[in-house]
Amino acid sequence: MNPASRVAEECAAMLQLRALLIEEQANLRAADASACEALLPTKTALVAQLGDLAEQRYKQLDNVC
DSSP, rough: GGGGGGGHHHHHHHHHHHHHHHHHHHHHHHTOHEEEEEEEHHHHHHHHHHHHHHHHHHHHHHHHO
């Protein structure tokens, strides 16, 4: 498998995380702790997804080199 094959998926997840962090920042500025807490499950899932995708990419690169 090509190491670049999942780059689009990785980019999409990164953009989702960026949007979530912008929302979290707005909630922090508004001192809305409950809104920040509500974002945690999605934030955790996105970070885990990005970690998995990065691990897969590194494994694919090891197979290519």
